[in-house]
Amino acid sequence: MKKRLALLAAGLLAMAGGALADTAEVPGIAFTRFQLPNGLTVIVHEDHKAPVVAVSIWYHIGSADEPAHKTGFAHLFEHLMFSGSENHKGTYFQPFEVAGATDMNGTTWFDRTNYFETVPTTALDMALWMESDRMGHLLGAIGQKELDTQRGVVQNEKRQDENEPYGRVDENVLANVYPANHPYHHDTIGSMADLDAASLADVKQWFHDNYGAANTTLVLAGDITPEQARAKAETYFGDIPAGPPVPRQQPWVLPLTTDTRSVQHDQVAQTRIVRTWVVPQLGTDDAVQLDLATTVLGGGKTSRLYQRLVYQDKLADDVSVGLSPFALSSRVQLTVDVKQGVDPARVEAAVAQVWNDFLANGPADDELARAKVANRAGFIRGLEKVSGKAAILAEGQVYRNDPGAYRKDLDRSERATAASVLAASKKWLGKGSYTLTVMPAGPGFDPAAEDKAVVGRPAADGRPAPVLPPAGHYTVATSTVDRALGVPKVTSFPSLSFPGLQRGKLRNGIEVVLAERHTIPVTQVQILFDAGYAADQGRKLGTASFTSTLLNESTADLDSVDIARRKERLGAMIGSSCSLDTCAVALNALNSELGPSLDLFADVVRHPAFKAADIERVRGQWIAGIAQEKTDPTSIALRTLPPLLYGKAHAYGIPFTGSGTEKAIASLNAGDLKAFQHDYLRPDNARILVAGDTTLAQILPRLDAAFGDWTSPPGTIPAKNIGTVAAQAKPRVFLVNRTDAPQSLILAGLLAPSTKAKNAIDLGIANAAFGGTFTSRLNMNLREQKRWAYGAGSMLSDAKGQRPMLFYAPVQTDKTAPSAEEILKEIRAVIGPKPLTDAEIAKVQAQRVRALPGSFETTASVLSALSGIVIYDRPDDYVQTLKARIDGVNRGSAEAALSAVMHPGSLTWVIVGDLRKIEAPVRALNLGEVQVIDGDGDPVKASR
Structure with missing residues (x-):
């Protein structure tokens, strides 16, 4: 496979007078397809580059198949499929978390419902047991409680979507472009009224009618052979009935006749x-x-x-x-x-x-x-990830046989x-x-x-009747699986394979760090500068990100459009961006065009023109983007909370969107951008990271030709003020009004030690148990038990200095105050009467260690790990030794790390919602002193 792709890429982008060269061969994803006697279609793709298998199971049923007045039902049922099965009670995620699954989820769309996960090869039996148990043994586990829980979760998902800017557009568009009797007339998530009306009988009938084996495609892609796949599919799925034939909706293309x-x-x-x-x-x-x-x-x-x-x-x-x-x-x-x-x-x-x-x-x-x-x-x-290839094969089978x-x-x-x-x-x-x-x-x-008031497009004549699939003569096998024994234990796990780092230097002293990854004929290069949003301190806020964006606009010899066209002709991706502590310019190039792609990349990095026309065009887009941030609940919170946590004198006391303020961006000029480039985007502040299908002997001369004669400007690199901030002496609450918001966004913050701290892994594991995984305390409380949120959690953002520990929950408006109260209760409990247990710590350790083999499947993921090693001064073998570091965490060290950070009396809360409905209940909680602020964090008069 690799040889075929390399040959393809070599001829793919050869340009002759601006025209694409003839390429007869199409990239291939080799597969084997067979059908079990019960009608289950199985597709197998071998890819042994990593010891993982992507499991992708597609049911040919979606929102287009929903009867009248049952909109949203297919999606609601998808949620119910994660509630457990007859032989595995409780959330579906738990066994997968401890087995180290990655890319795990389920989705519903117009024409299908799919479930997927990528698991270590040794956990494949567990994954297939779980998928087959909910396909063949679900109804006994679904009762009114489960239905009510997932109904509430889905309704909060709908509120969350509609709370985003332009979040109601799709529903309006579908109603007006498709006739009222078209399967696509309504959106997948459905209406609140129909979700309320869904009954347990409806649920069971939907399962019976649509979730049989003959209506299902199973794709196994990765470290597996067709022979192994057939044996496992027969073992776990062979006894599941085919189910009744499911009528297939037929294409109905009915364009509008007028505007x-x-x-x-x-x-x-x-x-x-x-x-x-x-x-x-x-x-x-x-x-x-x-x-x-x-x-x-x-x-x-x-x-x-x-x-x-x-x-x-x-x-x-x-x-x-x-x-x-x-x-x-x-x-x-x-x-x-x-x-x-x-x-x-x-x-x-x-x-x-x-x-x-x-x-x-x-x-x-x-x-x-x-x-x-x-x-x-x-x-x-897209061929790097086995899950991506599995989805391509499944889509072709389900939609086009x-x-x-x-x-x-x-x-x-x-x-x-x-x-x-x-x-x-x-x-x-x-x-x-x-x-x-x-x-x-x-x-x-x-x-x-x-x-x-939306009327929508009226019903139309001529809708084709659904067609039953060809009749099949299906039989079921006798099961050899004793499901009473429960989920199969996963007792062994494959070892991590991560490339050893290689280092070199250009003739001007720039360090090059390489991680070889020979999967597809692509090389990724990243030039990393020690700068970031934190470098805005003492400058106009947003300077770092704005300058980074302008790098990719024009050079001394090429204008913005010239650069874009050259990238397209080369099939290259060049981008520039900043994070809290760094700025980076990155190249993703096909090896067949690596030489000219590097030439263009070097021109962008070294010779930005900062032309007036580009600055004005981007300035207008930027200011519009800031205005949009102030209408988005999450962005509002991320703009206002950091200055409150760190103080405006700190380098991190800025909007964490990195976009700055309208006033600052309006005043930026070419001189400001050139000054930032002079101070930070320079060779003596740069390191070059490379990952992909190359070797040090191949890439170093190319990089030296492109960057080796790049000289540093005079002057020293400015120091950033990343000092230590004391914890807040008392809790504070800041409210931001968003009239008519269907949800409230709760974001609370504390300060934690740097990512570079010795106990960073201990704190990360403790945080994951508290609020960083699906089965964490915070999510299980607000989503699965209370059903007040689509999801809730806690997170630790990486930073060289003190990093923020954030508690996040978008919740239905009438549960704003109770949700904040629950978050506070959980925080107090975990450092008080209900500390983390050995089991909670072990669960996260198992997940993180066992996910390692599947976590570095792509070149981008390898490059990301490489960046972390460089930014946070980690040893070159950090990834290879991560298992031992994670295993070294115990309940005591996790508790100590968490207790040192989690001080309820120091919480700073930002709550964004309709103050007419939430302000009085929040004030009544006495979480701390309450102040109303605007989207810039400035005080406003308290609402009545």
Whole structure:
């Protein structure tokens, strides 16, 4: 496999006059497919690079199959499938956590429900036992309590989604682009009323009708052979009945005949235009052609609409066009964030001109070639994770009865011509569409009343009847599994395989650290600077991130669009960003184009131009982004809490979004950016990290050619004030109003020792047991027991200095005060009468140690570990010795680490919600002195 991909990549991106070279071969994911006598389809893909197996199980049932007045039922049932089974009582996550599973979850969409996890090879029997137990032995474990619990969780998930800016858009769009009798007319999460009406009888009938073996596809991808897979599938699934045949919804593509529109209001800072077209379903030739068309129209900086609206006319801060492919019908959607003060009608007029020109003339050859490169490069990068390959195979089987269907789409994309893309675009993108304009809400905004007034598209004639699959003659085997023995024990685990680090130096002294990873023909390079948001101290807030972003805009010889086009032609990804303590510029390059990609990368890093036009364009986008942050509950809390925790004189006493303030960004100029570059983005403050398909002998000369003659400017690197902050003398509560919010966001913080502290692992394990895993105390309390939140937890952010320990819970509005009270109770209990137990500590230790073999499957994950080693001064063998460090934690050391940090009397609370409903109950709790602040953290008059 590796040789085939390497050969493919070598020829993939050879450019001749800007056109993509002919490439006949499509990347392959080898698979074996068979069916058990009970109808279960099994697909196996061998990939022995890591001792893990991805288990992906897809049921061909989704929200499109829900009967009238039962919207949201498929998704609710997905949640119920995590509540336990007849032979495993309690949450489904527990056995997987102690076995070291990664990538574990379940999702529901229009046409399917899937469950997945990646487990150590030695835990595969446990995983298959668990999946088969809930497939074949569920109903006895589902009662009214379980239904009520998950119903509450799902309803809070819905509230959480709607509490985000633009969170009500999808429901409105679906209702208006699909007829009332179309399977896609309603969104997957459903309505509150229908969720309330779901009964236990409904649950059991849904399971009986849709969760049989013959309606299911099981994919095993990773360290396994087809022979092993067949034997295990027969053992664990062979006795499960096929189930009744499930009618298949049929494609129904019904474009709008005219252009329709409506307006929605929301707690947003910026008008957004969302325009949608109905187009053919996935697997059709037209869908592939339209995917290429949308890339040309709105697939990034070089796209036509971005060029016109953002660069040329300066009417928008962002614009995108994309295809969302589904089994019955797809959508093309245009999204425009309108620049402040611009009339949306002007934006729509400019869009129409670009759109009509495209429909008249189609894409240019170079535009189409770059779109094809993006498709293929993305596919190659997606081959690293076995879970990703499992999903590709499952999707092909479930939707198209062909695990290799992706090949057809890649071939179609490669064969596409400007004429074929134009023909499909004329056919579908010249038809009617639905435009939803989302505008900032004014006083008296009533989202419920506005949503209730949505009429939607009326029912239409001609809906095709569902079709039963071909009749099968299914039989079941006699089970050899004694399920009364419970979940199989996992008694052995594979060893971690992590590349040894290699070090070298460029001729100017820049250190290079390499971790070889020969999986796909890709090399990743990161230049790491000791800077970060903390380097904003004494400067205008947001300088670090703003400067980092401008690096990727233009150089002395290339403008912003030139850079973007070169990246697309090379299939390269170049990005720059900052975190709390560091800034980094990163390259992800296909090995076939590594030389020119490194040349472009070096130009971006070394010769940023900081052109006035780029600064002004990005400034407008940045200020709009800050305004949007102030409408998002989580961003509001992350902006306001750190200055309260650290004090504004500390380097960390800044908004943790890193975006700064509107006033500071408005005043930034090229001189500020050049000064930051001079002080921090320099070779004597840089280290180069490399991970991927290369060797030190190969990469060092290339890096030396690109960066070896880079000289440091005069002057010293400024010191950052990362001093020690004393714990707060008394608790404080800060309230931020968000009128009509369906939920409240609770964020409370304390200060913990640095990530570099000797007991950092002890504290991390204690925190995980308290609030850092699904089965942690905090999540089980607020989600599973109280069902007041979709999720709750605690987290420790990495930092060179004191790091924040945060307690996080988005909760339904009427449970704001009780939830804060529960968080405080849990904190007091864990350092008082109810300390962490040996079992809780052991559970987290087991999870972390056993997850190690599957945690470094990708080059990106290896590079991330490499960054941690460099930033926090860890030994080169840190990952290899992590098991011993984790095993060395005991209850005493974990308790000591937690008790040293968790002081209830020092808590700083930020609660974002509708103060008309939450302020009085929160004040009544007496959590601490209460003050009302705005989104900038400044005091405001207390509400009545």
